[in-house]
Structure formats: structure tokens, C-alpha cells
Amino acid sequence: MAKTGTYASILIMWTYIARNILQRIVTLIIVSIVAHSVIHLAPGEPSQVDPSNPRMKPSDIENIRAAFHLDDPLHVQYVYWMRDLFTGELKSFKDNQPVLPKIWQRFLNSLPLLICATLIIWSLSFPTGIHAAIRRGSTYDRTTTFTAYALISIPGFFLSYIMILWVVNTFNVPVIGMKTFGMEDADMVFRSMDRLWHLVIPSLMSAIGGIAVLSRYVRSQMLEVVGQDYVRTARAKGLSEDNVIYRHALQNALLPFVTMFGFLLPALIGGSVIFEQIFAWPGLGRLGYEAILARDFPVILTINFIAAVLTLVGTLVSDLLYAVVDPRIRLQ
Amino acid sequence: MWIKRLLILVPLLLAALLLQSYFWVPTYETQTKGNPKRLLKYIEASSGDAKILNPILNADSASSTIVGMVFEGLVDLDENLALRGRLATNWAITEQAYLLVDPDSQLPDGKPATSARIEQRIQYALDTKAFPELNSILLGMRRIPSELQTTTIDVRTRDGKNKPKTTSVAISITIPERLAFTLNRVDQDFFDRLTPVIGNQYGTHFRHNKYLNNVDSVDDNIVAQVKAQLPSLLNVTEHNPEILFHLRQGVRFHDGQEFDATDVKFTYASIMNPRNISPRTSDFEPIKAIEILDSHTIKIIYKRLYSPAISAWTMGILPEHLLNDTAMQKEMDERNLSEVTRETFGMRDSTFNRNPIGVGPFRFVEWQGDQFIKLDRNEDYWEGAPEYEQYIVRIIPDSLIQEVEFRTGAIDFYSTLPHQVARYREDDRYQNFSNLGFGYVYIGYNNRKPLFANPQVRRAMSMAINVDEIIEYIMYNEAERVTGPFPKITEWYDESIQPVPYDPEGARTLLASLGWEKNTEGWLEKDGNIFEFNMVTNSGNSIRKNIMSIAQNAWKKIGIKCNTQYFEWAVFLKDFINTGDFDATVLGWSMGIDPDLYQIWHSSQAGPQQLNFVGYNNPQVDKLIVRIRQEYDRVQQRTLTHKLHKIIHEDQPYTFLYASKGTRILDKKIVIVEPQPDGTERYKKIYPLKHGAIQFYFNKWRKLEHTPAF
């Protein structure tokens, strides 16, 4: 290819990226408007406007409503929200604290759980999936298939409770929260091991659905690749079966998984509500849940907004990775 | 093949790494494993997070637990529910009473009233001891000359868009001559006692308009509104109760600053500052003025009789030096706030609410939202530092998870559900407590609805429900039947009143006598209308949900059709309770120690967003309620409350169900330590007080390595 061609393709690449980003920004704005309208139009009051409080007078409630612009028209409220969000002055209805640092801190709490769950998912799914693909139709394959379906079908909280009660009743060890309370002054080793232990069960529980889905996906990808010509060629060359499977087939089967990294971050918010609630894990999902209960509009909206940003960045990353991995996409 | 080995090794190593951590974690029996300091920490579970750690702003139970440890009030309640001095060492309650001289009134001797004549007549009465009660109350009297007063009052007007708004108008009035009386105690009947002296017609025709000099407006409507408000500005008689507090010397805030009278005055000013939107204003609004006599003596003057006022001082005292205008200005500068934010900046916005500083037994250390709040002991506490080094509240929303954490020793204390207590009663590894508290649970009927307007109908509804069965099976006997609106543990509650009996047959007969007959489908019918209504409550409370199902089932048996619904708390309040748009509801009240029922039962409190949401209206009750809140004498109060209890019981605006016991469970290794005169220590089992609290001696609690034998 000529040099000009390379430049041209780089240019195409950049316009592709720029167009993508622009589209996503437009999408993001629409998402935020939709979310804002849905939340403000629904019934329910922010909890600080709590009329159950026997000592609060209607005039106090009026004051609070005014302070939070609750009586302004929707689009004005939207502008206030956006202004405060980007100047970092957005405050929670619930406790008047700035929203962004709060979310950032919860994000940091959710992160170890996400990392540990991802490690479990990816390290378990590949061996099981590949093995099932190699021994297609065997008892092992059929058992893992059935188990995978059973694991997707079980309500997450049902399994988690069974697990918690079993561990607590049998071993009498704490499993709830990020660490055992009252361990702050303990030995360094004890403390870190304690934190690790508290990661085990929640991350395993939130990984279960992922293991089932991913191992099925690995299996079908492997089956797809194993049927391809170059694998046959490799076999025909007399390479050992292991060599064929783990070098030639696996490497090719891996490509689509690269794009899956893009979707890891958004998973932080959506799927984690139930598990964080069960394990009293102070993460983003639980923050969102508590905000919903308290009608803490700024927090709900901001979490939603951040989730949308993460999703959009995720799809952008995966689109770009796809473009890198699969040259045909680039021409579009 | 290394990839294959890697694929097998990685999961195995990961599993091994994760699982080995189990061996380092403490269990219930080995709580001190690798961590001897565990014994010095007290960890308790709370189902909700605190909202705001400020004694004048908080309104939720999680916040008040913490606030109670960090702050301290002037007084609190002792073991017998009587007031006990904390930051105040002692106090005295007296009264100043004022009488306007009304020259248009005639005294009993036929002469027009003047200050000199009235004074003379009273003095004569005192000298002749004609009314001995007067002699025992009245300490002195003096004349106050007439004075000119300019003030502003609020009136309702309409703005350019014809929307209602509030505006202030400046007015000038002449306050006529007055007589001031100093009384040795608060006496709401003082002016009645004066009637024979000044005549029973005195002041009844007081011409308020005569004393209005000028209104800063030409609008007739505004002038009319001002005139309508005059009687409240110029009271012919006025009671001003006064409390004189002597404050404790040498008490320091956690930052070292000494506590004094300015802090008390500042706390009051902060509550009344409209910018702070304090939920405590109704308790402090009756205050007329606060006078600082010296750094540790302070006098509170009330503008009217309001007997709950003194127990309002159980509220924690704020540090003035950290929250006054200078401090707020400094905080705004440090946080670099924009002009818009500065305009509305109040105590609610201050970081103080997340880093409170008080004089209490524990110092605030850290608050991780929805996770925990940590306090350290105040080594400098005026009553001596507590035994525990740390006080931690963990936020665990689910009661089952609280139980699980308790069993593993990760928390020392939590409030159990009744069915959990039933299980723990048999378990000797733990100590459990169940005692009546200040709350009760009821089914409220909307008295405004024609269906429930008749007390007989409400009585029949109550008769259909087997409350004893609810207490036995739903509450596992962790509750006691109640018959009226006062907390059962207080003296205001009249134990002699018998509950409405469980008698579905009787209920049916009663309803039949009112014209409700069974129709072909089995429902009660009158004038072609079926006896049908909706009952609502909030979601998330399984006991209320169960009560609703039981009541629905019980009424179905006598032919009443009840549809049930439950709503999330905010929606429930907004759409049903606040608007009064419901037929019946299951709810609970948590009462205070004061016998003041004004907000819940007075007919003036039945508007939207007010607490008499069932719309109960009984003039006799209204009168009693007002009398009770103006009565400062306990014995008198008790007589009045028993009367009130009886009337409300007969009216059955609610079906009063039960007062539930606070059920709590505690690690058995925790005991009360009592130092003996000879320097040794003695351990005592923790016991609950009369009002159910077990933490009265919390500062003397200690956790031992092993369960002690008692």
C-alpha cells in the first residue's frame, strides 16, 4: 500500500473515531434528559422533605423545596443539575454532601469486588469451556452445559443466602461487609487476609452468572474455530493435539474476547445492586439503591449518567478494538 | 504445553489464595485472634444510616444514637424518668405574669381600672389574706409604664401574578401600662385567682385598635389583616414561665474550648434561625428571650405556658465558637463557594454535621456513608472517661444479616425482630432484653369519611380484631396491649382502662343495630352501599403488612370488605397520609416523655401534612390537650391525661393495638463494671431501666475475655 494510502486510512480512522464520539455525546445528552424527566415526573418526594417528622412545619418544607429548586420547571431543574454536576457543586438531597466525591469513593469500594469477580470468571471459564469443547458430547460436556444453565437460572440472592448461612453456621466466621469490624488495630497480615476473605464469597456469587455465560461462549467459539481449515491444516502437519488446540485454535478463538473488556466497567452499577445489598458491601450499586429509597435525585441521576458514560465508553472501546482486530471494519 | 498448564494452574492458585484467607479470620469464640484490642471496641448494628450529626437538625434514630454519644444536653432523664442535671447542675422554674391595664374596664367597685387602683386592690387582698393561694404564689408585683413599640408583622398578599405571598409590614403600637407579677411557680390559673379582685369582666372588651398608631401601608386589606392580628400582639394577660439554669463548671468540648452560657444561647438562636430549617423549632418557639446572667448562669424566659419546654433541654448543646457567623464565613472561604451557594449557606450545609464536636462521652472520629460511624472515647469527659475505647455503629439494613454478623462476633449488639428473640431466649451464649418503649401500633380510621364517622362503627371494627392473637403469634408476646394514646410506661397512661373485647359476634350485632345487614354475597350493606374500604400502609415493614392481612381476614369474617395496599414510605406519606386521602391505615407512633398530644390529636392539626391525619375532632379533647400542655404540675397533669385517655379510648379513632417491646440482644461477655471503695472492681449484669433503655450505664460497660458467671 502506498504511503498516501496509509495517511488516508489514518484519516478515515480518525474521522471514524470522531464521528463515533460525537454520536455518543448526543446519545448521552438524550439519555440524561430522559432520565431526568422520568425521575422528576414520577411521584415521591426527596426524603429530607419528610412530613413524617412531627416537628416539621409546612413552611419548612416549602423552604427546602425552594432550596433544591424542586418547584422550578423541569428544564430549569435540568440546567441546574447539569451546571452543578460539571462545576462539582452538585449536592445530595439526603445529606447535603457533594455527590461526585461520594460516588468516587463508592466506586473505589466496588472495584476490588469487580476485579476479583472478573478474575474468577475469566480464570474458570476458559479451562471449563475449552475442555467442554474438546470433549464435545461427553458426560463432562453435558454436565457443564446443564450446570451452566442451572447457574444462570438460579436467583442470585437465593444462592447467596444459602451460601452465607452455610458458611456462618459451619465455620462461625464473618462474611458480611468489606472486612471484619474491630480489626483495625490487628496485625497487618490478619487485616489483609481478613479483607481477602471478605472478598471471596461476594465475588464468587456475583461471578456465577458470568462463569456460566462465558464458559458457554468459550465453548462455542472453540467449536467454531476447531472446524476451520487452518486448524485442520495444523493437525494434518502432525502437530500434537494439545499444540493444535492451545496454540492455533485458542489464539484465534480469543480474538472476540478482547472486545468484552469494554463492557466490564458498566457492569459495576447494574448487576451489583442485589449482591452489594446482601453483603452490605458499600459500593456503587448500594449507593444507588439507597438513593432510590431516599428519592435522592441528584445521586440517582448522576449514577445513571455515569453508567451511561461508562457504557458509551465501553462500546466505543470495543468498537475500536474490533476495528483494530478485524481490518474489514475499518473500511466502513 | 505451557498454556494448558497455565489454564489449569491459574484457577487453582487463585482458589488456594482466596480460600487460605479463611484461617486468619476470627470467629465468635476467638474474637481476639490476632486482635486483642477487639475487647475495647463496642460495635452495634443499625438498619439505617445516620443522616445528619447535629442535635438541632437530626430527626432519625440512627443519627440520634450518635448525637446522644457526642453531645450532651442541659438535662436528661434518670432511672425513674425524672429530669437529671447534666450540663446544668440545677435549675428553678418560676413565672412572670403580666396584666395590661385596660382603662375601659370597670373594677368590681365600679371605678375605671388604673394601675394604681389594681395594685392597691391586690395588695389589700394580700394583706387581708382573703385568698390564701394568692399569698402562697405571689412573690412581688411592679408597674411597667406605657411604651411605644414599632415592629413588623407578616401578612398574606398576592404578587403581580396573583400568587399568594407573605410580606412584612411595619407597624407602631402603644403598649399600655402593665402590671408585672413575680410568681414562685408556674400557675395557669393565676389570673382566675385574680378575678375576684379585678372583676370577671376585666379586659373582655379591650379595644385593641385604640393602641394601633400607624401601619406602613395604605392597602385596606393589609390594614384589616394587621388589625386582626392585634389581639395576639397585645394580650391582656400573659404568662411568662422562666427557667434559671446553673451550668456545670469546667466542662470542655472535644476541641478543648470550655462550655459556657453562650453555647446554650447560641444553640437556641441556631434552632430559631430560619436558614437552618431546624425540626426542633416548635419546642423552642415559645421562648421569648434568653438572658445570660454570668458565664455559667442562664435564664430562659417563655412567652406563654408550655410545659414540654423543659424536657426540650435534653437536646445536645452546640459549640458556639465552631458555628457562629465568623466560623461559617471562614468555612465558606475555605471551601471556595460560589456567590449563589453562599446566599443560602446555613448550618445544614456545614461540614460540622459530618464532623460533630460536642461535650459527650465519645468523640467523633469517622463516618463512612452506609458503612459505619466511629467514635473514640472522650478521655476528658466530666463524669470520667467511659470503659470502651471505641464506639462503632455499623449500618446493616437486613435483619437476617444483622443476626448472621452477631453470631460471628462481628457486632456486639443489635435490635432483634420478635421471632429472632424467641430463638435467642433459649440460647445462653447471648443476653437478651425486651422492654416496653415509648411507641405503640394502631389501625387509624379516617374519621372524616362518612363510613367511619360514627364511634360505634369504629368500636365494632376494633371488636372484630383479635389483638391478643396478634401479640401472641406475630409479636411472640414481645408486646403489650394498649388502650390509649400515651406510652404505657409513663404515668400518663391509665392502666385501669379495659381494652375493647374481641367479639366478632358482638361487632356484627352492633353494626346490625346501625343498619348494616348482610347481603346475598355475604357483605354488609346499608342503603345499597357495601361496607367496603381501602387500607394502606408503608412497604418494608413485615409486621404492619401482617397486621393488615390479619385485619382484612378478620373483617371479612363479619362481612366487611377491606382492600389492602402498601406503598413505599415517601409515596405513602405524600399521596395518602398528608392529603388525608385514605380510609384506614396501619401505623405506629413513637411518643416522647411529655404528655403533650397537641400535634396528633388536636382538631386544629388535621390539615394537610399535619399529624392528626385521621381528622379526629372532639372539642372536649381539644380543651384537655391545651390544659395539659399549659400545666406544669405533674400530679395535675396525670389527672388530666387519664381523663383524656378515657375519652379517646371511648371514641376509638384508632384501634389501639399494642406497644411493642424493644427487643435487643447483646454479647454475654459485656458487663457493667463497678469500682469498689477498696480499689477492686465488681462485675454486674446489665439490666434495663424502667423506660426500657439498657445503655443508661453505658460508660461503665466492659467486654471481658470470657463469659462471666453471675
Add this chain to the structure above:
Amino acid sequence: MATNESAMSTQQEIAQLPPPETQLQEFWRILKKDRLAIFGMIVLGLLLMLAIVAKFTTEWVVIFDPSTVRLPDKFLPPMSESSTNLIPSEDRPVFGVYLCGTDELGRDVFARMLQGSFVSLSIGFIAVGISVAIGILLGGLSGYYGNVKLGFITVDTLIMRFTDVMLCFPTFFLILTVVALLPPSIYNIMIVIGVTSWMGTARFVRAEFLSLREQDFVVAAKALGLPEHRIIFRHMIPNAMAPVLVSATIGVASAILTESGLSFLGFGVQPPFATWGNILSDGKGFIFDAPWLFFIPGFAILIVVLAFNLFGEGLREALNPKLRRR
């Protein structure tokens, strides 16, 4: 053999398209071999029958009464008999036996599970019905009328951007928010689940329509001047249904799971409706006292959702010839 089949050009496939019966037969032949799918199908068949029977016996002709409160009989384990001396005879369960025990109010758990089966299934089916309807409508519009311009953007862009917007929301969080804010009602839950889950269907349908639109039989139909609705409803939608059917089957499973998750968080269906989700979440508080209240609905949900998933996967394999070689 499979490779040959898929290598056939589409025109040939269409030209040689056997009559519908044989297609069905072929589908059945493949499905029959999949034992797990057959297991799923049988369970689903039984469940559907059960749900209809349940509707009859708990509401119209009350044989199993799910709402009678019998406090003295609370927390009886499965297969225990009603205490005859405390319970009036008209309140006793059928045969005097509680098949699945009683709950904290002494209500018959078997009757509640029966009632719940109908409610849970209808939530699943109606939610998926809504989602499929929206999906087909938007996907079809986008695929068929995609090039029509509305001002400066095409219909396709508009709909696909909107789909992207919907995909941006964290689904469960969105459902939770909306359900929490709306007045609680079983219909709101169905609608919310339906309205937040149509995006996949819309994309499938659009893709199918795009490829079908170019195919000869559609081009020919257009050339013959057949009315558009006939082309769309008779020729295109039936051909695009296969992936929709599969995703709908699996969608029912996930709707049932979502409902149970909502119930767990306290935003589930209101009484008097009992769903498996709220029986389960009510039961979890009593797991030490009455474990059956937790395990019976839990396993019921597991089995039903599993059946839907297995059947859905079987359908996918049977309907999609390309997958047959796997």
C-alpha cells in the same frame, strides 16, 4: 452435510423451500434429539397447565385458599396436619393437610405457590409480550422503512439512536428506579420490564428485515404490487420470527428472575397477588424458623427458569440451521 447446506446460495434455498409442514417436521426432529430441551418443554407444559388449574382453584372455585389466616397454625412444616381443635372447620385446608407447610400467618404455602405460579408466569409472558411487540415494531420500521427521511435524519438512524439510548441505561437499576417511583402495581412491573428489554429484539428484527428486504421473494412481491402490509405481515415477519422466538423464551426466564430480584429488594408485586418472588423474599427472614418458606419458592423459580432457558436454547439450535454442526 451441514457445510454443504450452508454453502447453498440463499436463492436456491428460497426456491427449494419445502412446504411449511416439513420445515416444522425438520425442526421437531432436531429438537427431539436435545434431551435437555425436551425436559424443559415438558416442565413448561406442566407448568402452564398448573398455572391454569391454579387460576381456577384459587380464585374462581376456591379449593386451595391462599389468603385465609390461621395464626395458631403458623410455621407448620410441609405435610403437617391442621390443628383441628384450634381452627374452625371452614378455615381448614383441603384434606386437612398443608402440602408445603404454612407461613408466618398460617396461610397455606401450597395454595400461595399455586396462585403465585399464575401471577409469576403472567408477569413473564406479558412483560415479554410487550418487549417483543415493541421490538418487532421498532425493528420492523427500522428495517423496512429505514431509508425514509424525516427531516434531516432517516427513520433507521432515529430508531437505532433511540435503541442506543435505551441500551445506555443500566437496566436493573433503571427498572428499580422506575418501579420504586411509580405506584406499586403488578401492571407497572410488567410494563417496566417490557419497556426496558426490547432492544435486543429490535436489533434482530431489523437485521432480519434488512436481509429479507433484498431477497428475491420480497422483491418479487413488491414488483407484483402486493400491498405493503401483506408483504410485511405475510412474508417478512414470519421469516424473521425464529430469533425473536428464542429471545422471547429466554426473556420470560429473565423476567421471572427480575421480578424475584425486585421482590427481594422490596419493590415487588403487591398483595393480594402472591408471586414466587415475594414468597421467597418474605421467607428469607424466617430461614432459621421455617426453611421451607425459603427453599420451596427458591427451587420452584430455579426449575422454571431453567426449563425456559433449556427450551430456549433447544429452540435456538433447532431453528438455526447454521448452528446444527455444533
